[in-house]
Amino acid sequence: MKLTFHGGAKTVTGSCILLQINKLRILIDCGLWQGSEEIESRNWLPFGFPPSKIDYVILTHAHLDHCGLIPRLVREGFAGEILCTEPTRDLTRLILADSAQLHEEEAALLNKKERRRGGGPIRPLYDLEEVLASLDRFADPIPLNKTIDLAPGVKLQLRDAGHVLGAAFVQLRVTEGRKRPKRLLFSGDLGNTDKLLTPDPAEPEPADLVVLESTYGERAHRSMRDSIAELRQAILLTFARGGNVLIPSSALERSQELLAVLFQLYKRKEFPGCQVFLDSPLAISATKVFRRYSEYLKPDEVQALAQSPNAFDFPALRFVRSSAESKVINSISSHAIIIAGSGMCTGGRILHHLKHQLWRPECSVVFVGYQAEGTLGRRLIEGARTVRIFGEEIAVRAQIWTINGFSAHADQPGLLRWLSHAQKPAQIFLVHGEMPSLMALKQAIHAKLGWTAHIADWKETVEI
Ligand SMILES: [Zn+2]
Known part of the structure; x- marks a missing residue:
C-alpha cells in the first residue's frame, strides 16, 4: 500500500491524497489551491496521476479546498464514483456551481485584457457545464457510521468530523492479503468543540495509520x-x-x-x-x-x-x-x-x-x-x-x-484529544497546516502523547 500527498501538504489548501491498495486507487479529497498567485497557479498543473485510473474519490466535506478540483478531475478522465454524506453532496453542488461562476467571470475579465493585447482566449479553470458533468459522478450518499465494502477486503466508514454540516473523517479497514487488518484514519478537517450548530467530532477507533489536519496546531481557541x-x-x-x-x-x-x-x-x-x-x-x-x-x-x-x-x-x-x-x-x-x-x-x-x-x-x-x-x-x-x-x-x-x-477547526488540545483515541498508531502524517502549526503540533504530539509524527511533503510518497 502507498500514500502520496498531492495537496494540502505544508499548506492549508489543495487537499488531495492518493491511496493505492494494490490496483485500487482512492483519492481522499480533490481540493482547490487558494491563496497567493504562486499557490493558485498549482490549480493548472497536471495531476500527479492519471485521473482515469482513480476508482473512488472519498470527499470529506464541501469546502472548496477539499472539493474544488473535482470538475477538472472529471474533465480529464475520472470515471469512478464520488463518495460522501448527503449534506456534503448537496452543499458541494452549490459550492462548485458558485466556483465555476467565479472562474468564468475571472476568465472573461482576463480575456478582455488579452484581446486588447492581441492574445488568444483564456479558458476558465472549469465552467458550469463541467460542474454539472462532475455531479453525475456522485454515488448514492453514505450515511455516517455505516460500513460499506469498497472492494474485496476494503471497508469504509464515514464518521462525524464536527467541522461543517455533513463533514466526515474517514476510517478504512484493509484485510486483503493480510494476517492482521490495517486500519487507516484520515481526519479531513476536524471541528472545534462547543459550536452552536454542529456536534463535536466523534471519537475515532484505534488506527495503525493516521493522517491528521493541523490548521490550528499551534494554538488554543477562546471559548x-x-x-x-x-x-x-x-x-x-x-x-x-x-x-x-x-x-x-x-x-x-x-x-x-x-x-x-x-x-x-x-x-x-x-x-x-x-x-x-x-x-x-x-x-x-x-x-x-x-x-x-x-x-x-x-x-x-x-x-x-x-x-x-x-x-x-x-x-x-x-x-x-x-x-x-x-x-x-x-x-x-x-x-x-x-x-x-x-x-x-x-x-x-x-x-x-x-x-x-x-x-x-x-x-x-x-x-x-x-x-x-x-x-x-x-x-x-x-x-x-x-x-x-x-x-x-x-x-x-x-x-x-x-x-x-x-473557527470551524479544532485547536491544538482538540486535535490531540481526537488523535489520542487512535491508540499509538505506527504512522502519523501531519497535513493541512502552515509550517509553524505543523511544527508545534508535531512537538505537542511528542510531548503530550509520546508519539512521533511526520510532516508530509508535497508530492511525497510513503509505503504504508
Ligand atoms: Zn474545511
Missing part, C-alpha cells in the same frame, strides 16, 4: 462564550463610533453559525438596534440545506430553530440575493452588520464592502475564520496599512478584529 462576548463588544464599539461591522465569512457554516449567534443575542435582548445583511446568495442557499438536514445538527434548541419555517431569521435580518440590493448597502453609514463572502477576502461581495468601508476609522472588520497565507484577509490581520482592491489602493483605517473561537 464560544468568550467569543460571543467579544463579537458583541466589537459591534457595540463600532456602532458607538458611528460605523458598520463587516464580517468576511465562508458561505458554509460560518455564516449560519454567525446568524445563530446573532439570533441568540436578539432573543436575550442583548442585540443593539441595527440591520444585519447576509449578502451572499451562496450562503442563503446553504442555509436552506442546513434546514433540510437538521438531524446532522446539535439536538438542542438550535436544532428546533433550524426546523422552524424562519430558520436563523429575526426581524433585523435581511437576506440579500441580487447585486443591485447589495450595492444599496453602500449608502448605509452606520449600525449595519454585513456578512459576506468570501471568508478569506479572495473574491466575492466582501471586496466591494471592503472598498467602501475599510478606509473609514469608525468601521470594523471582524475575521471569524482561518486566513491562509497570501490572501487579502491574511494581509489585513497582519496589519497592512494599505491594500489593493479592484486595482485601487485603499487605506486600512477600520479596526481589525480576529475572533478564532468561531
Whole structure:
C-alpha cells in the first residue's frame, strides 16, 4: 500500500491524497489551491496521476479546498464514483456551481485584457457545464457510521468530523492479503468543540495509520462564550463610533453559525438596534440545506430553530440575493452588520464592502475564520496599512478584529484529544497546516502523547 500527498501538504489548501491498495486507487479529497498567485497557479498543473485510473474519490466535506478540483478531475478522465454524506453532496453542488461562476467571470475579465493585447482566449479553470458533468459522478450518499465494502477486503466508514454540516473523517479497514487488518484514519478537517450548530467530532477507533489536519496546531481557541462576548463588544464599539461591522465569512457554516449567534443575542435582548445583511446568495442557499438536514445538527434548541419555517431569521435580518440590493448597502453609514463572502477576502461581495468601508476609522472588520497565507484577509490581520482592491489602493483605517473561537477547526488540545483515541498508531502524517502549526503540533504530539509524527511533503510518497 502507498500514500502520496498531492495537496494540502505544508499548506492549508489543495487537499488531495492518493491511496493505492494494490490496483485500487482512492483519492481522499480533490481540493482547490487558494491563496497567493504562486499557490493558485498549482490549480493548472497536471495531476500527479492519471485521473482515469482513480476508482473512488472519498470527499470529506464541501469546502472548496477539499472539493474544488473535482470538475477538472472529471474533465480529464475520472470515471469512478464520488463518495460522501448527503449534506456534503448537496452543499458541494452549490459550492462548485458558485466556483465555476467565479472562474468564468475571472476568465472573461482576463480575456478582455488579452484581446486588447492581441492574445488568444483564456479558458476558465472549469465552467458550469463541467460542474454539472462532475455531479453525475456522485454515488448514492453514505450515511455516517455505516460500513460499506469498497472492494474485496476494503471497508469504509464515514464518521462525524464536527467541522461543517455533513463533514466526515474517514476510517478504512484493509484485510486483503493480510494476517492482521490495517486500519487507516484520515481526519479531513476536524471541528472545534462547543459550536452552536454542529456536534463535536466523534471519537475515532484505534488506527495503525493516521493522517491528521493541523490548521490550528499551534494554538488554543477562546471559548464560544468568550467569543460571543467579544463579537458583541466589537459591534457595540463600532456602532458607538458611528460605523458598520463587516464580517468576511465562508458561505458554509460560518455564516449560519454567525446568524445563530446573532439570533441568540436578539432573543436575550442583548442585540443593539441595527440591520444585519447576509449578502451572499451562496450562503442563503446553504442555509436552506442546513434546514433540510437538521438531524446532522446539535439536538438542542438550535436544532428546533433550524426546523422552524424562519430558520436563523429575526426581524433585523435581511437576506440579500441580487447585486443591485447589495450595492444599496453602500449608502448605509452606520449600525449595519454585513456578512459576506468570501471568508478569506479572495473574491466575492466582501471586496466591494471592503472598498467602501475599510478606509473609514469608525468601521470594523471582524475575521471569524482561518486566513491562509497570501490572501487579502491574511494581509489585513497582519496589519497592512494599505491594500489593493479592484486595482485601487485603499487605506486600512477600520479596526481589525480576529475572533478564532468561531473557527470551524479544532485547536491544538482538540486535535490531540481526537488523535489520542487512535491508540499509538505506527504512522502519523501531519497535513493541512502552515509550517509553524505543523511544527508545534508535531512537538505537542511528542510531548503530550509520546508519539512521533511526520510532516508530509508535497508530492511525497510513503509505503504504508
Ligand atoms: Zn474545511
